[in-house]
Amino acid sequence: MQSRAFSGLVVIGLLTLVYFIAGKFGLMLASLHASASPVWPPAGIALGALLVLGYRAWPAIFVGAFLVNVTTEGNVATSLAVASGNTLEAVCGAWLVNRFAGGTTVFDRPQGVFKFALAAVVSTIISPAFGVTSLALAGFADWTNYGAIWLTWWLGDTTGDLLVAPLIILWSIASKRRWNRSEAVEAGILLLLLFVLSEAVFCGWLTIPARNYPFPFVIFGPIAIWTAFRFAQRETATGIFILSAFAIWGTMHGFGPFVGETKNQSLLSLQSWTTVLTITAMALSAGMAERGRAEEALRESEARINLAANAAKLGLWFWNIQNDELWVTEQWRRLFGFAESEPVSFDRVLQVVHPEDRARTKQLVQQMFESSGGDYENEYRITRPDGSTRWMAGHGSVELDERGKPAFARGVSRDITLRKHAEEELLESEARFRAMADTAPVMIWLSGPNKLCIFFNKGWLDFTG
Template identity: 50%
Template structure:
């Protein structure tokens, strides 16, 4: 128990949620048929004796008729006995009822009628509860508690009241005109007896005992003290109002709500029983809000109050317990879901899933088994246990063991496909590892299947060093977890199959890419050679054309008339444009293949160098070029940066309205590890719809006669900047100029 407490403390839980630990005990030996009959007879006599004693107490409070009491605990006793030990104990109810009534008043015939009614009441109530209200689990859920109230506390008790009162009237021990008065007293006494006594006995005897923790014990003592103090105030007249019958009955409900919230159905049933005893004693002694001139009427009122608050707190306790079970189930499922979502493989997920189940449910050791279809057996995949637990032999045996269908706890669950719980594996007939479990002190175990549809892919089992009674709610929670694991396994298998296919296709694709890349490189090299050859062949006649045009202009200019000289000038200009176009095409093509070594380019030195060839144009146009210092350095290819700047500055000087002096401004600014170089002008501007195709080759957006050019300059800018790991853009408004910018890596980004 010390280790169990240590486990609970380690994982922040006062008691395990999945089950209640009991001390390890040997399994009771099976009884022979004769011994079983003797045991049943003994139980019948014990029940009859208890019924007689409790019945005498009840009839001592009979005021409307000697055989009809508003307080009748035997109904609850009989119903609980038949629920716990079976309806075969009905003779004990009959004998006890007969003896308690024959020794009070009446003849044998009337007593037989009363005993028959009491017996039928217990048998019918037990059958109805077992059939429609969950049997011994009747007080676990609010729905079954309401069914218990209707079927056992109201319907079956009406049968006893009818038999009893009718027998009394027929025997002359009650007047017919008093029939309904006596019937009402009889029925209410039986009903409240069922509501107060049956829950107390069934909850305490059908469910394993739970010891209070060190934190719960002071709270339980405080709760008990509060119940007594409130009872003294309400039903002993010790209140500040100096009124022994002050209407304070509602105050008695407060400590019962405390019990329902903090101690569950067991605490609710116990405190309700104690409160009912205090209320009954106070009412009989003339204290409390239910005291009337007629004692029987006082008892009827207080019994109605007791029945009402008992049902209320039982329903509340069941609802709270259901909510806690749902929260626990969601916590476990959420933990498993998180593990499965984060784990890349089943092997990594397996120990974490077992650990989550053990930690959140208060178990100490777990193992997962895989179904080997080829061998038709289960093999252990992984074993996990809490850090302080040492079970080396059991762990080794589990890892080495293999189970065929139906053998051992894993084999049984594999065959049935349903969760199973063994309170003590050391006494189980079908647990081959029992000798090792005995040696290392393992007892309780549960096991559930990992399912995918109807197929069982494996099982998970967990163990405890304590004997634990089965917890049906916990077993129900395991079914969806098993389905989760099955879906995870299916998904991982599908992912692995997909990865295999993708690797195969990736290999094929990589080979195809390599082959096509090699072919493309050969094609590019051939195309480069072809381009250079074409350029050389095209420029040769252009040089001849330019040379002869120049010679003709120098030697025969005086012979030519005005139109002739104009035609000659056009020939020279066309040849120059053609030559420039070929040069630009060569530059553009070379940017696709040429290696571009990167270095630190100081723009504050490079920009003035680029402006030197443009000085004549700047003076002719009366342009103003302003450099905003400092110009930040960039990591790029100096030759390409020079080409980019030349094109941008040439465009800034060229595309201005006639008779407008160009105004150009150049500056740099840091942008997230990059350096943005900006060139702004006061030119004609660009329409928004043209901005997207501005950097495409041969994009001529203005009249070529007014603004001459090849249409490749900005394409060279973009290609060169992108080859150096940068980007290019423009901001422009028609009539207000443009701002072209390029972003290139800065020195800091390279160092980072």
């Protein structure tokens, strides 16, 4: 118990230190006001820490924020107010994400990404409201600049949430991805390309006119899309963070398309672009991850269906009637003698139906098309590639589209050859018994369990008339 408490204190202490260092770095970029920076990583650190560690980590945020501000601008009272606002902002943001966006699984779906962005936008209103107001009341901020300082503070916190919190959350979750050599090479090429383009755009390699906003989207948009489509959310968030670091450094040194009249205006423009790019890339990545999970679930479902169908010796099929595309299970192919890669269509299936049953089967399908859907059954023979004849029983149903036309059909096929042979042998046995009974010189009758007669031979019928 003591070791657990000690480890908790160590985590709190490390989080406080990280918050303090990140806060000092952020305030190095402040120009409009010493306490308001358009680049504020501590906001994302705080939100990510509360989502990963839980609300018990709030003292680290409070202490770290207090130390950052008390050593920068204002007095103890304003520093306490700012620290309270920063802490309350992180707690509120974490509560919103946990309550409405799925907590640490927020980046699993595109809807979660947008909810996370909305939670960041809403919760970051709290800190500038506390901070700018307390500084203005204490005389450390000019009321005439209240709106500009407030906007700078809010946008810095919002961007910090969107850039840093995803990194903390995604890297705290064990990855299920198993990298192979080709993926590692592709990731290396992508990272190298990101470095080269970042150097070219934000480090002075290319001369780009200021305010040329579409240029970064044209250059880095494909990179973000490539990362989102080919890799997971973790890699996407990391790539955006690296790009943002290059962009901030370049903009502060007067390079790139976001350079404006003042450093604060330049960074505000850059952070607005980063926000849009981050939300777009993370939503695309989440969408691809969701699609991957759906495909994996579909493969698992098909595997389970195949396993159950194989165990029951049932062949399952699904027919897209409009496109004449048939999806069949492995067991169905074995029943009908189709090769694994052989294409299957209705006309191709008709070719293996026994000639004596082909017209009846085709007529049944035609009646199915003309009816209003429903279920159907059919027993027919097929001729397998080895020349053998097998009896099949088909059970299926038809689904209609919005115009009332047959759109899909699904069903199951099973081999009933043994049953048919048993029925034929039973009929032959009954015929032999009847022939023997009719020629016997005695009267024969049979009754069932209910004492009712079920058979009379010819002698009995002739005698009784």
